[in-house]
Amino acid sequence: MLMDPHLLTTFVTVARHGSFSAAAAELGYTQSAISQQIAALEADLGLPLLSRRPVEPTPAGRRLLEHAEPLLLRLRAARADVLRTAAQPRHLLRLAATPLAVNAVVSARLAEARARQPRLEVRLRTCRAEDLAAVVAEGRADLGLADGLAAPSDPLRLPESGPMTTTGVSEEDLVVVLPGGHPLAGRASLRLADLIDARWLQSPLCPLARLRDLVGDGFPAGLEYEGDDVHTVLALAAAGHGLTLLPASAVPAGGGQVCVVPVSAPRLVHRVELLHAALPAGAPSDVAAVLTG
Known part of the structure; x- marks a missing residue:
């Protein structure tokens, strides 16, 4: 028996919220209907997928999530592809x-x-x-x-x-953004390997996990910013909360209260x-x- 995409959607939504009632509100069902759909999916597989208190995936549920989310995305993509020409x-x-x-x-x-x-x-x-x-x-x-x-x-x-x-x-060259009075602000260029112990800003504009993938371990986060406003990142860097990498064109001419230094090694681009x-x-x-x- 093939798993019903509607049941998979319900399962993914409950797992994401960690709540049957929140999933019911998002999907437009009653909480009882959500419980019945999860029970039907568990009966189909013959395995418990969610523990109830707290609501979280079981080991089998975590494995199903790995498959369910990409499968549901592919189904939505297929529907969009069929409708795209007349949309x-x-x-x-x-x-x-x-x-x-x-x-x-x-x-x-x-x-x-x-x-x-x-x-x-x-x-x-x-x-x-x-x-x-x-x-x-x-x-x-x-x-x-x-x-x-x-x-x-x-x-x-x-x-x-x-x-x-x-x-x-x-593709564009990258620069390290430093506070105006930083000891390295006057350098002609910087090697990122020399900055692995410095404090860095964690933000969507410069994900530290990606930086570690490209350069190596280190780059501790001094502050985590969840937004994506460049002016906020520059203000945080200027105040000394951490360094960051940006494409050169993202920093206004003159730099304001920050200094920018080109990256010499490794060779990376935006x-x-x-x-x-x-x-x-x-x-x-x-x-x-x-x-x-």
Whole structure:
């Protein structure tokens, strides 16, 4: 017997909330109906999937979650792919981007696309890197722009979300952002290996886990910021809460109360990639061609 996607959705929602009542409110069922759906899924597998007090996945439930979330995403992506050709006017483009993806190169190419198509209407939304692929796969955006740290010409690490085309758009040098009075502020360049014991800002703009992957262990977090506003990150760095890495163009000319020093080693870049599913004729395919040209 194949597992019912509706039951899987209920299971994932309960596990995410850790609550039957919260899942019922999100999905529009009664709490009793949610309990019955979880019981039906457990009966199908012959295994308990959720402990009840507290509500959390059992070992079998944790293993099912590893499969359920990608499977449900693929189902949503398949539905979006079938509906995509008739979903919107040919002149409308829905664009999703991570916080630093819309840089000078992307902005200039969007302006070029709009000059070529005077009727082009662009709707831009920002989202976190871990959500971007799903937003595009599920048809909530036609094109996605992802940014992140990478070695030159290396692709970004994006979550698996089904058939998806990814193409490099731009690569830009990185700089270390330091407080104005920092002892290293006057250097011509810096090696990241020399900064592994410094305090760093943990933020979506510079995920320390990715930095450790690329450079090595270390880079302790002095402060964790969950937002993605560049001005806030610069203010925190200026006040001495931690260092951060940013693309050079993200720091205003003059730097304000921070100093920036280019990274000499290892050779890393800020990379922007375009991702999309199959594109019908119209604005999305036209703009994709300009962005990657």
